[in-house]
Amino acid sequence: MFAVGLTVHLNAEFSQKAFSSFVDKLDEAAKEAGKSVDTSDFNIAEVVGSITIVLIVLGLVIAIVAFLGITGATCCVKHVLIVYLVITLVLFLAQLIMLLIFVIDRSVYDDAVKPALKDTIQEEFTGFEGNDAPSLIWNALMIELKCCGVDSYSDFTGAKKWTDGTKYITPRACCKKVDTATGDACATFAGASDINNNWKTGCYEKLYDYVVSDAVVIGAAAGVLGFQLLLLILTIVILKTAAAVEPEF
Secondary structure, three states, X not given: OHHHHHHHHHOHHHHHHHOHHHHHHHHHHHHHOOOOXXXXXXXXXXXXXXXXXXXXXXXXXXXXXXXXXXXHHHHOOHHXXXXXXXXXXXXXXXXXHXXXXXXXXXXXXXXXXXXXXXXXXXXXXXXXOOOOHHHHHHHHHHHHHOOOOOOOHHHXXXXXXXXXXXXXXXXXXXXXXXXXXXXXXXHEOOOOOOOOEOOOOOHHHHHHHHHHHOHHHHHHHHHHHHHHHHHHHHHHHHHHHHHHOOOOO
């Protein structure tokens, strides 16, 4: 986690290559529509900058906790093992509670995440040909997932920087297909419909379905929790063993 955060934060070239296919999708769609989108100034580091800092901090915390565990286990230092056990237990329970909330009552996350995503549309989105990071990401996301906005096309109503808002009811990236033959009719007030536009399909639900249905993501989450549970059990065993062999005075 620390290595990933540090690499993305410091190595701009690496992070750009990692997200290059994401931007290429937008370029292809723009060419089909006979439009030109300048992605040369797109810097993924600006978008994920705060995320990389979080990854670095979390990585350092995990490294310190791991060091406590290794030191306590190899040297049989009871107090260090107890500190390690408490910290690991707190982390395990926190992750388990967050996972249960996500599965049982997703509205807790929805209420926090959705407004923030809608704010990026209202405050930053400039349109299909915008070359700023928020616009590029939203356009590429809507093209790739075949969706529109967070919940629907209405999220773009009144967007401050979307100058095409007077002409189009949805961004052109919401269209099921935009090319030079059909033009932009699929995004206009008169031409948009369920047949030619993904205007009623929100990207938030699409992303949620993608994450929940992804076996790799589910397996990774289960693996992390399972590994932490194993560490807790081993720590308790070591503590009991150490207490059993402790000399009596």
